Amino acid sequence: MNHDEHEWQAQETALRALRDGSAGGDAGYRRVIAALRDAPAPMLPAGFAAVVARHAEAQAAADRRFERQLAIGLGIAFAVGAIVALAVFGRLGGAAAAGQWSGSLHWLFAAAVCVGVTALMPKPRASGSAQTL
Amino acid sequence: MTGPAPASDADRMLVEAVLAGRAGAFERLVREYQGLCWHVVQRMVRHPEDTRELCQETFLRVHQCLGQYRGESALKSWIAQVAYSVAKRHLERRRIPLAEVAGDEDGLSAAHAVADGHDLEGAHGDAEEAVQLHRAIERLPPVQRTVLTLYHLEEMPIGEIASITGLAEGTIKSHLFRSRRQLRDALGHRIGVAA
Known part of the structure; x- marks a missing residue:
């Protein structure tokens, strides 16, 4: 040794x-x-745990609000885009336009499926409030 | 050396309760681990006001990232890891060195550094000596102080400390060995060797 x-x-x-x-x-x-x-001994103020829990919940609620607003914003943008596409392609008319329409409808359908799947996916954290105090 | 112990049933239940948004669950988690968090952060930054703020930041991050906790280590280790990383980043932002400069193999200069002009050998009485010893501990570099705290105060095994700090087990052992020897040397030869 x-x-x-x-x-x-x-x-x-x-x-x-x-x-x-x-x-x-x-x-x-x-x-x-x-x-x-x-x-x-730790010099944390009395009620530190309660205060931190309140802050954490407030922050989580703010994050959820932001995510919801973002989702709504994206939904609106998507809807506006769809309306513009309909207006542009709608003016074309005729057989050629009908051909383009069928292609565009495929894309619109695919996009709608994406939105639907995203909405149905489980959330990582329960959305219910866990306000502790 | 063993790696970190996995999560206990109590850990899993507490985490599930927080993730499910059960009332009071997160407050319970904070109350249970605030002492550990304080010890880790305080040993790193030493400033009480900064320590309080960083403890709060630690638990906010724990709440935000708890969904990523997989139960591969005890919840205690996971929270200590978050606290260590928050405190480390704070010191890095302030350009405070985290560990002592390598190359001091005999540890003598470090022993003088921890003594820092205080005559531990001449300190009178156990209480006085303990105060001086605490001051010597405070003068150790942040990483060494934290490793000593996790090992002696929180009684964590070396493997668990390695996973918290991201340092190799050999490095942890070296920090423990050298820091304790430095503190022992700082005490001087006043103390004899007991049987």
């Missing part, structure tokens, strides 16, 4: 002795480890 390994064992022996409440081990390491195990 080299010197460092021997000293590591001395440190660990002092730690075990302190944990067990038994005598033994290097006196210097016992004092060092006793000091390390004696940390000052």
